[in-house]
Amino acid sequence: MENKGLTKVDLIFEQIDNHEVLAKGFNMSKEDIIQEMLDSGLKGRGGAGFPTGMKWKFTAAEKNPEKYIVCNADEGEPGTFKDREILDRVSNKVHGGMAIAGKAIGAKKGIVYLRGEYRYLLPKLMIELESFHKMIKEIGYDFQIEYRMGSGAYICGEESALFESIEGKRGEPRNKPPYPTVSGVFEKPTSINNVETLVTAMMIIQHGAKNFIQYGTKDSRGSKVFSVSGDTPTPGIFELELGMTVQQFVNEFGDGDTKAVQVGGASGFCVPRKKFAETIIGFEGVPTGGSMKLFNSSRSMYNVLHNYLDFFAEESCGQCTPCRVGCQQLLKGVEKVKKGEAKSTYLNELMKLADTMKIAAKCGLGQSVGNAFKSIVGNFKEEIIY
Amino acid sequence: MYQIGNLVKELSDEHGHARESLMPILQAIVQKHNYLTDEAMVEVARVLDISAAEVYGTASFYTFLDTQEKGKYVIRVCKTITCSMKGKSDIIHVIEEMLKIKVGETTSDKQFSLIETNCIGWCHKAPAILINELPYTELTPEKVSEIIKDYMQK
Numbered sequence: 204m205e206n207k208g209l210t211k212v213d214l215i216f217e218q219i220d221n222h223e224v225l226a227k228g229f230n231m232s233k234e235d236i237i238q239e240m241l242d243s244g245l246k247g248r249g250g251a252g253f254p255t256g257m258k259w260k261f262t263a264a265e266k267n268p269e270k271y272i273v274c275n276a277d278e279g280e281p282g283t284f285k286d287r288e289i290l291d292r293v294s295n296k297v298h299g300g301m302a303i304a305g306k307a308i309g310a311k312k313g314i315v316y317l318r319g320e321y322r323y324l325l326p327k328l329m330i331e332l333e334s335f336h337k338m339i340k341e342i343g344y345d346f347q348i349e350y351r352m353g354s355g356a357y358i359c360g361e362e363s364a365l366f367e368s369i370e371g372k373r374g375e376p377r378n379k380p381p382y383p384t385v386s387g388v389f390e391k392p393t394s395i396n397n398v399e400t401l402v403t404a405m406m407i408i409q410h411g412a413k414n415f416i417q418y419g420t421k422d423s424r425g426s427k428v429f430s431v432s433g434d435t436p437t438p439g440i441f442e443l444e445l446g447m448t449v450q451q452f453v454n455e456f457g458d459g460d461t462k463a464v465q466v467g468g469a470s471g472f473c474v475p476r477k478k479f480a481e482t483i484i485g486f487e488g489v490p491t492g493g494s495m496k497l498f499n500s501s502r503s504m505y506n507v508l509h510n511y512l513d514f515f516a517e518e519s520c521g522q523c524t525p526c527r528v529g530c531q532q533l534l535k536g537v538e539k540v541k542k543g544e545a546k547s548t549y550l551n552e553l554m555k556l557a558d559t560m561k562i563a564a565k566c567g568l569g570q571s572v573g574n575a576f577k578s579i580v581g582n583f584k585e586e587i588i589y
Numbered sequence: 590m591y592q593i594g595n596l597v598k599e600l601s602d603e604h605g606h607a608r609e610s611l612m613p614i615l616q617a618i619v620q621k622h623n624y625l626t627d628e629a630m631v632e633v634a635r636v637l638d639i640s641a642a643e644v645y646g647t648a649s650f651y652t653f654l655d656t657q658e659k660g661k662y663v664i665r666v667c668k669t670i671t672c673s674m675k676g677k678s679d680i681i682h683v684i685e686e687m688l689k690i691k692v693g694e695t696t697s698d699k700q701f702s703l704i705e706t707n708c709i710g711w712c713h714k715a716p717a718i719l720i721n722e723l724p725y726t727e728l729t730p731e732k733v734s735e736i737i738k739d740y741m742q743k
Contacts, residue, residue: 278710279707279708279710280708281669281670281671281707281708281712282670282671282708282712283710284710284711284712284713287710318710319616319651319653320709320710320719320724321710322722323722323723323724351612351613352612352613352616353651353653354612354615354616354619354651354652354653354654355651355652355653355654355706356650356651356652357707357708368612369609369612370608370609371607371608371609371610371611371612371647372608372611372647373646373647373650374650374651375650389609430712430713431713432671432712432713432715433670433671433674433712434674438712438713438714439713440713469669469670496670496671496712502674506673507670510668510669510670510673511670514669514707514708517707518707520650
């Protein structure tokens with residue numbers, strides 16, 4: 204596997220001449236924009252990693268004249284806070300990325316769904332949006348963006364739950380198919396992209412796919428913003444080239460006593476010290492929406508797991524049984540084992556339950572609870588039992 | 590309790606009467622009054638011409654759309670892993686002592702409510718809280734005590 208080492212870059216937060224990049228983008232044909240995205244190999248930065256060019260291509264192919272670009276700013280994954288920073292510092296690039304995406308798929312409307320916890324940003328964003336609208340009008344391009352607020356539900360980061368919420372309903376995920384590219388918000392073809400993905404798309408238009416693919420690896424192109432927290436002397440937001448190992452990451456950000464790194468938040472994977480050197484951060488190893496939490500040897504991994512399970516039990520929308528009941532049973536199960544009310548072999552039953560949830564849960568929330576559960580229990584069994 | 594009066598009409602004039610207007614209207618009521626009364630939800634249902642059950646069903650899904658009475662200042666303390674590791678319990682302890690309430694309760698003068706919440710996106714500056722919509726980060730017991738004192742004098 205390729206290993207690029209740890210390199211800091213500064214592209215996402217770089218201030219650019221938005222007017223110039225947009226004029227360039229609007230002058231390209233929609234086929235050319237989509238081809239540029241496909242050539243760049245850009246994968247979605249929210250965590251799931253769906254190729255952005257494909258998403259735009261599918262949405263562009265729909266015949267419906269009314270289409271939407273939705274910007275997913277419902278950043279709720281524990282340990283992720285990069286989208287807030289991006290919106291705070293370079294919202295013009297987010298809005299610009301939406302307009303470029305709009306051109307590519309044939310949408311005239313964009314909606315930003317911003318999590319309720321970030322409402323304090325809204326007054327500033329409204330002012331910046333107004334000048335953005337003014338600017339694209341000057342260029343002679345018709346595209347309107349509006350903001351919708353969330354109200355404290357993690358599940359609304361799931362794309363179809365987010366659409367339900369925009370439509371004024373409970374944020375319960377829909378059955379798929381149909382996928383959003385066919386039937387998204389208001390049942391219209393929709394491309395829903397993460398905040399950082401849209402900024403990266405702007406960057407690709409600006410510098411070209413050829414330059415973009417010089418960063419990262421074959422499976423994980425480009426650079427990405429990481430949210431670093433936990434037991435580290437330097438918590439914060441860092442843009443790094445993709446393709447480093449967890450060991451290289453820990454060498455940079457660890458406190459010298461790191462025993463585990465949770466990559467990708469509560470729905471991600473726990474990497475123990477013995478696997479640091481062999482694990483690549485990216486789609487060929489452990490994928491992440493940016494959340495990187497470091498734990499040193501003073502931390503109980505039981506407490507970490509318990510905290511995550513408590514989080515999922517509260518944030519499960521309750522619609523499907525595998526997730527609603529599964530989250531609660533996993534939580535109760537580890538508590539029982541810890542208290543000695545159940546034998547340690549009960550953990551094997553719980554591992555099977557986590558597998559069942561992965562197959563049977565309706566959406567990404569229930570399907571990914573097992574990631575953290577299995578990687579923490581699998582690597583730190585003694586800490587869970589004793 | 591508050592009287593909903595003409596607020597729903599004003600909000601529906603601003604946001605529209607379609608189903609998609611429901612969230613912005615409920616959010617605006619909560620911004621003004623901190624929670625939704627039964628009366629408010631029935632009035633929203635009437636103005637948007639949907640059933641009150643639909644309004645309650647939607648509101649009760651979202652933790653920020655409270656249907657229980659809340660104080661003027663809602664303090665939400667993040668309890669997710671990093672804040673929990675970095676001293677969230679000490680922060681809660683200070684607030685509980687100052688306001689003489691426990692987590693989940695509202696002061697008798699209806700000024701403050703204290704609740705725990707899931708990740709609010711400030712893990713690099715943990716522990717963090719929200720008071721209404723404003724975040725306060727990198728808290729220490731001393732710092733949070735100063736902040737609450739300021740709010741008590743408002």
